[in-house]
């Protein structure tokens with residue numbers, strides 16, 4: 042692997058036994074793991090190409106314990122990597138040899154549900170799906186639905202600002218969270234946001250969401266819950282060209298329709314999915330759209346007709362409308378199983394996550410095809426078509442020497458292409474270690490330094506999840522250097538860090 | 539307040555900031571001045587953004603609009619309306635609230651002030667629709683954050699900090715906003731004669747139903763006029779009709795649900811938006827609480843003799859009352875929320891801070907975050 046992580050601190054490595062003892066004094070018994078065999082499950086997250094055993098793992102159960110652990114590590118200059126369920130696809134939870142891995146798995150309780158305020162207060166280790174399960178009997182659900190929702194934690198969702206197939210209409214995590222409690226690296230516990238819609242001061246919640254574990258350890262989250270729509274219906278639409286499918290998406294939005302979900306698959310993805318789940322996807326098409334509508338029955342009926350009309354006007358060769366819930370689920374089955382389906386046709390696959398302006402779709406897919414030929418690796422595309430979030434799955438075999446490197450180089454070229462056409466490196470999976478070194482494609486040095494200065498306001502010693510997101514580590518002292526003009530600091534009355 | 543410069547470009551802004559830092563001066567970023575009555579006076583030099591105006595890019599099918607900060611809000615609204623789209627957070631012009639003509643508000647100003655109207659409860663606020671920005675930091679450095687596509691998680695989400703920052707972090711020089719289709723049909727339904735407690739319950743029942751309610755507001759009884767609780771439905775005609783019928787069932791216990799005429803409905807929401815339903819004279823408070831606490835706060839406002847309005851299904855209370863700062867802040871605290879003093883006499887402003895005092899730990903963190911963008915405090919005009 043070509044990834045360079047921060048040099049392990051030799052003093053920390055040498056103090057391992059002392060660190061174990063100090064953390065056992067905070068979290069007794071099995072809460073501190075130092076046995077190498079027991080640390081194996083923590084070696085990597087969903088980005089399995091990278092592995093690194095942590096120094097040790099600690100599994101606190103209370104905010105007070107998290108605070109004490111962080112305060113001790115802060116005082117002793119020990120790095121910490123937070124971890125939820127370990128499903129990150131960008132290596133956000135990748136351990137460091139000299140860092141304590143802080144697992145939030147024991148934070149698995151739902152603390153409060155309030156249907157008047159339409160909120161749930163949950164601990165960060167609660168899984169995304171468990172959040173919905175807790176409120177569904179009352180007719181509610183938690184809208185962001187990453188495909189990993191049975192496993193991924195709300196804390197991880199907050200850290201990654203995760204999305205899902207419904208986020209065009211219902212937003213990402215950031216649009217569905219009202220408040221949180223988090224612990225800063227020095228052990229201080231901070232509450233931001235609340236149950237009301239607007240924060241009292243700066244919208245710090247807005248930056249903590251999506252901060253990839255770099256600003257603080259989230260120990261409680263207040264999420265908004267929504268009434269479950271009366272009905273959901275889906276259309277399965279085949280197109281002989283990608284342009285037709287792309288134009289259908291654009292025309293749908295131009296007609297004022299924001300569907301609950303709008304997913305596209307290309308020919309290789311359709312074939313892989315159909316071979317895996319056998320739900321009757323058309324195989325003679327170049328692009329397949331799944332459009333989901335939700336809301337009251339009258340709305341779905343009305344819009345199904347509208348979208349069928351738009352699809353046919355854009356050359357759709359097949360249109361099916363789900364007649365019942367079983368059929369709607371069947372339409373989705375192939376899309377939802379796209380990753381494992383691709384896993385069946387290739388020993389390994391590498392999932393990319395760029396976003397592009399939708400109008401550039403055809404060009405981007407053509408260039409991905411050309412790159413595929415250049416690198417000699419296959420690719421299947423699934424695509425959150427409504428919001429332009431592309432998931433090319435690069436097919437490779439890790440056992441063939443050089444293929445992983447080629448897959449990574451191919452992936453980097455795809456992401457560069459996304460940025461070149463006006464898009465971004467990541468739409469929902471985060472930067473982590475995976476896209477860290479590509480950040481300069483999208484941001485100047487000044488842009489990145491400004492982001493790092495924010496990091497310094499939360500964690501001036503850079504001990505929390507170092508080596509992630511930023512390609513170059515700057516010391517906070519250097520970033521925060523004061524402007525001293527003619528030997529004096531302006532506004533000496535203002536506090537400084 | 540003296541004028542430092544009248545920048546016409548981003549590099550002019552950067553120069554003005556660098557000059558101010560060198561001279562040890564402070565800069566007050568101004569837009570249209572529609573909210574100039576909020577907070578204290580603006581010491582320091584003005585940095586007016588009005589000349590940085592105009593649309594940079596607008597592609598309706600991508601749902602993305604890039605615009606310069608000095609563009610008048612009214613222009614932006616008209617532009618997107620021409621494509622049957624909207625800024626879903628319903629930003630509005632504060633001019634009338636301060637007894638001025640409307641039309642001065644700029645897009646940069648409303649975003650920096652985090653202004654959002656009744657639809658905030660269902661569609662999110664300014665923060666939820668600001669996708670990206672270009673800005674000049676208090677170091678005089680130009681930087682970019684966020685992006686020009688609707689879905690992005692690359693790097694820290696700095697644009698979130700801009701919404702509601704009141705120009706205290708950096709000077710925005712370009713904003714990329716998410717736009718959404720404008721609803722084809724809108725219907726307003728009224729319940730009347732509910733007390734605040736019943737109104738909050740009815741609004742919660744409506745918001746918690748499958749009728750997908752866009753807005754829920756309540757105007758208390760006044761001068762012999764009975765109270766009104768209003769629910770707005772938006773969407774395609776067949777859907778709106780079905781949802782209105784659904785609401786009649788859901789709200790059957792709260793008395794008859796009357797369909798407002800189009801003009802009557804629009805008047806009500808305009809009254810909430812411009813606060814024309816409240817008297818213009820006294821101090822104006824904006825109280826943000828969990829909706830379930832809305833009735834308790836309303837009860838305090840009644841006791842204080844305040845004129846008030848409730849929006850966001852009970853989560854936002856606008857109250858007009860002089861000299862009651864302590865009681866208002868205490869009521870907001872008890873409710874777990876906060877209260878902002880939006881408009882007041884110079885005398886009241888001199889003693890009552892505009893923003894709700896934050897918890898001590900949080901105040902220190904906010905301070906460090908501000909210094910991360912503005913180490914010399916160039917944008918700290920002391921207004922708040």
Ligand SMILES: Cc1cc2nc3c(=O)[nH]c(=O)nc-3n(C[C@H](O)[C@H](O)[C@H](O)COP(=O)(O)OP(=O)(O)OC[C@H]3O[C@@H](n4cnc5c(N)ncnc54)[C@H](O)[C@@H]3O)c2cc1C
Pocket residue numbers: 086087122123124125126127128129130132133134145165186187188189192193194195196197198199200201202203204205206253254255257258259260380469470506
């Ligand atoms: C099969 C599969 C499908 C997926 N589909 C989607 C999808 O549709 N949409 C999508 O957005 N993502 C998807 N993901 C990615 C992943 O599931 C999400 O990023 C998820 O939010 C990670 O949650 P986690 O609990 O597993 O976090 P982890 O992987 O454990 O950690 C992720 C990051 O969050 C930090 N972190 C975790 N918990 C905390 C905390 N309490 N406080 C502070 N920082 C914390 C970690 O340090 C790390 O940086 C998918 C992953 C897989 C494997």
